Amino acid sequence: MDGIAPERLVFIDESAVLTSMARRYGRSPRGERAFAKLPFGHWKRLSVLSAIGIEGILATMSIEAATDADTFAAYLEQVLLPVLRERKPDAVLVMDNLRPHKTPEVQAVLDGSGFPYRYLPSYSPDLSPIEPGWAKVKSYLRRVAARIVETLQQALAPALDTITAQDAAAFFRHCGYACPN
Numbered sequence: 001m002d003g004i005a006p007e008r009l010v011f012i013d014e015s016a017v018l019t020s021m022a023r024r025y026g027r028s029p030r031g032e033r034a035f036a037k038l039p040f041g042h043w044k045r046l047s048v049l050s051a052i053g054i055e056g057i058l059a060t061m062s063i064e065a066a067t068d069a070d071t072f073a074a075y076l077e078q079v080l081l082p083v084l085r086e087r088k089p090d091a092v093l094v095m096d097n098l099r100p101h102k103t104p105e106v107q108a109v110l111d112g113s114g115f116p117y118r119y120l121p122s123y124s125p126d127l128s129p130i131e132p133g134w135a136k137v138k139s140y141l142r143r144v145a146a147r148i149v150e151t152l153q154q155a156l157a158p159a160l161d162t163i164t165a166q167d168a169a170a171f172f173r174h175c176g177y178a179c180p181n
Contacts, residue, residue: 004092006177010058012051012095013130014067019044019152044149049075052130056168057160059083062153066122066143076109084115093117129171133163
């Protein structure tokens with residue numbers, strides 16, 4: 001991606017959030033035990049698809065299923081591409097090598113979008129600025145400790161809102177993409 005201005009890059013990724021997410025550590029006064037209720041038994045999953053640019057989170061969609069080619073194509077067509085056409089018409093899409101990203105249906109959507117796109121090398125989360133964003137979102141969701149899907153979905157928007165433009169620029173710098181001051 002040498003020669004592409006970081007302002008044009010838009011990283012796309014998906015992540016799972018669960019109704020079983022809980023804080024990993026606790027505090028209590030010295031000499032006292034920290035107590036918390038941890039989920040036990042059945043849990044539900046939300047797959048969250050999102051895109052990040054140097055200005056922050058651009059477009060997000062969640063679904064109560066694993067990400068497959070149809071889901072990814074729907075995210076591109078109905079959620080991300082309309083936002084990019086309006087706000088970032090010179091964007092270059094960047095995504096990992098997940099199999100649903102490379103199906104003929106998704107390739108047709110990407111080719112017809114008018115946006116150039118690139119794939120990251122295999123096993124390279126350190127090159128994707130959205131990965132530290134997921135860590136921040138999941139930290140927020142662990143604090144909320146939503147135990148039902150509806151509550152988890154309600155908490156998702158405020159969790160994504162915690163990623164500021166300054167955070168996004170820092171994530172880009174951390175991953176090696178030179179950013180203007």
